[in-house]
Amino acid sequence: xxxxxxxxxxxxxxxxxxxxxxxxxxxxxxxxxxxxxxxxxxxxxxxxxxxxxxxxxxxxxxxxxxxxxxxxxxxxxxxxxxxxxxxxxxxxxxxxxxxxxxxxxxxxxxxxxxxxxxxxxxxxxxxxxxxxxxxxxxxxxxxxxxxxxxxxxxxxxxxxxxxxxxxxxxxxxxxxxxxxxxxxxxxxxxxxxxxxxxxxxxxxxxxxxxxxxxxxxxxxxxxxxxxxxxxxxxxxxxxxxxxxxxxxxxxxxxxxxxxxxxxxxxxxxxxxxxxxxxxxxxxxxxxxxxxxxxxxxxxxxxxxxxxxxxxxxxxxxxxxxxxxxxxxxxxxxxxxxxxxxxxxxxxxxxxxxxxxxxxxxxxxxxxxxxxxxxxxxxxxxxxxxxxxxxxxxxxxxxxxxxxxxxxxxxxxxxxxxxxxx
Numbered sequence: 250x251x252x253x254x255x256x257x258x259x260x261x262x263x264x265x266x267x268x269x270x271x272x273x274x275x276x277x278x279x280x281x282x283x284x285x286x287x288x289x290x291x292x293x294x295x296x297x298x299x300x301x302x303x304x305x306x307x308x309x310x311x312x313x314x315x316x317x318x319x320x321x322x323x324x325x326x327x328x329x330x331x332x333x334x335x336x337x338x339x340x341x342x343x344x345x346x347x348x349x350x351x352x353x354x355x356x357x358x359x360x361x362x363x364x365x366x367x368x369x370x371x372x373x374x375x376x377x378x379x380x381x382x383x384x385x386x387x388x389x390x391x392x393x394x395x396x397x398x399x400x401x402x403x404x405x406x407x408x409x410x411x412x413x414x415x416x417x418x419x420x421x422x423x424x425x426x427x428x429x430x431x432x433x434x435x436x437x438x439x440x441x442x443x444x445x446x447x448x449x450x451x452x453x454x455x456x457x458x459x460x461x462x463x464x465x466x467x468x469x470x471x472x473x474x475x476x477x478x479x480x481x482x483x484x485x486x487x488x489x490x491x492x493x494x495x496x497x498x499x500x501x502x503x504x505x506x507x508x509x510x511x512x513x514x515x516x517x518x519x520x521x522x523x524x525x526x527x528x529x530x531x532x533x534x535x536x537x538x539x540x541x542x543x544x545x546x547x548x549x550x551x552x553x554x555x556x557x558x559x560x561x562x563x564x565x566x567x568x569x570x571x572x573x574x575x576x577x578x579x580x581x582x583x584x585x586x587x588x589x590x591x592x593x594x595x596x597x598x599x600x601x602x603x604x605x606x607x608x609x610x611x612x613x614x615x616x617x618x619x620x621x622x623x624x625x626x627x628x629x630x631x632x633x634x635x636x637x638x639x640x641x642x643x644x645x646x647x648x649x650x651x652x653x654x655x656x657x658x659x660x661x662x663x664x665x666x667x668x669x670x
Contacts, residue, residue, distance in 0.1 A: 270299035272311060273347060281344045281593065288347045289313050292568035293333035295537030318531035336568050348596050355571060362555060362575040366443060367395060370512070372402035377411060379404045379425050385436055392440035398510055399437045400445030405430065407458070413480045416452045417459030419498035421506075434507040445510035446502070450495050451540060452481045452516065459484075459494070466491040468522040468536065471529030478517035486539035487524045487532050496543060503551050512578070513544070515560040544573050566595070 270291060275284040289311050291297040296316035303309050313335050322330050340346030355361060369391045371384070384401065391399050407422050409415030415422075421429050430446070437444040453460050453467060460467070460482075467482040469475055474482060486492050502508070522536060523529035548556065555575040558565050562581030571577070579595050582588065 270297050270313070272299055272301065272313075273344065274301075274311065275343070279343055282342065284343045285341050286339065286343060286347050287311070288336075288338035290336045290568050291315065291333050292336050292572075293537070294540065294565055294567055294569045295533045297333075315534065317534060321531040321534050333569060344593075351568075358572055360572060360575055365576070366397035368398040368400060368445070368510075369396040370400040370402055370445070372447075375402075375404065377404040377409065381426060381433065384433060388433070388436050388440060388442075392442060396442060398443040398445055399440075400447065400510065400512055401430070401433070402447040402512065403449075403514075405446070408456075414454050414456035416449055416454040416481050417457040417484065417495075419448065419450075419495065419502060421502065430502075430506040438507065443509035444507060445512060446506065446508045447512045447514060448499060449514040449516060450499060450543065451484050451486060452514075453484045454481050456480075463491070463494075465525045466494075468519060468524060468532060469529065470521040470523045473521075475520040475522075478520075481517055483517065483519055483522065483536075485524050485526070485532070485536070486543060487535040488526050492539060492543060496546060499547060500550055503547070503554065508551075508554060510555045510557070511547075512557050512559050513574070515558075515565055517561075541569075541573060548573070563595075 271288065272290075273286060273288040275286040278284065279286060289299065291299065291313045293315055296318070297313065298316040299311075299313045301309065301311050315333050324330060336351075338347045338350045340350060342349075371387055374387060375383070379401070388399055403409065403412075405421060405426060407415055407418035407420055409418075409422065423429070426433070434444040455477075466485050466488055467474065468485045469482075484491055484495060486495070503511070519533055519536065522531065522533050524532035524535070544556065548554070556573070557576045557578055558570045558574045559578040560566075563577075563579055566577045566579070580588070580591055582591065
């Protein structure tokens with residue numbers, strides 16, 4: 250190549266919490282429609298390394314792979330280690346050419362969905378206040394609006410009245426849902442919609458029955474817990490007992506409730522991620538392998554369920570997880586104009602945003618909980634809806650009114666032909 254310019258697609262302009270490494274380099278002046286391009290991405294959901302070396306004897310080099318900590322992978326006689334795939338894309342028609350190549354590969358995957366239903370997630374309508382009568386009212390409203398999949402988010406399971414308790418106790422809270430979730434699932438199905446349910450299988454709150462019974466089932470360095478984030482720790486899936494426990498608890502719920510779709514969340518980073526099964530040795534590699542195995546085991550048990558990688562709004566979108574799920578959630582930033590900034594970069598690196606992730610919203614507007622008739626940031630509802638209407642649409646329904654939000658003007662949108670974008 251001649252003079253080369255590169256963009257790092259874990260930059261904040263791409264997705265708000267992605268932290269997924271991808272590097273795309275091109276001839277000077279490249280844009281979405283022109284330029285010779287080279288894209289490099291590790292297909293892995295664990296720790297990775299991605300770098301450009303300009304001082305080698307042979308010129309500029311791009312390299313990528315898994316980042317393995319000292320003592321994390323120990324090989325004895327006869328053992329093997331398999332590296333993650335590194336996906337390399339080359340084209341002569343700009344960033345769009347990179348995306349088109351990835352699109353073609355992705356459509357060939359067994360997990361690629363045949364359809365993308367219009368999806369409504371009612372988290373911001375309810376938060377943890379899940380009153381069955383209110384939820385059933387939203388079911389009827391959603392059906393009348395043409396929603397095809399209705400998702401009940403966080404708050405349905407044991408002791409989950411705030412985000413400080415309950416993670417790890419995956420059974421229906423009968424103080425909230427006295428008859429379980431089956432009547433809700435039946436009502437959703439009777440309205441011709443699919444029933445979606447939220448889980449965060451890899452996480453545990455210290456205020457949970459699971460943690461009180463098995464405090465050693467969390468990832469930690471020897472003798473101390475990692476700093477908490479969102480009041481939670483990471484369940485050690487490399488521990489066979491912990492793995493079997495969460496697998497069976499989730500399987501029971503999925504089998505009893507007629508679930509069609511799972512929103513799989515992951516709301517904290519892995520920090521000091523050692524395993525007590527090996528004296529606190531680093532375990533991100535085995536944790537990632539165990540995550541894939543847990544997801545694939547559940548997919549095998551429930552082949553008609555579709556799965557979404559959510560991860561706190563874009564935190565686990567990579568070409569490794571994309572082989573195990575039908576869609577990803579692009580970002581918790583659902584403001585219409587912000588999503589138009591995020592979307593072109595996201596699809597360049599990983600092209601399956603999915604129904605919730607594909608566009609800002611088609612139901613209930615897009616953005617924060619501003620006064621009725623407005624979208625956070627001062628975007629009129631017409632623009633919020635048009636930004637979300639396309640081949641598929643979805644959104645998080647805003648049922649309540651909240652305090653006003655900042656309505657300062659948004660900066661101009663990037664041009665798809667501007668090399669500086």
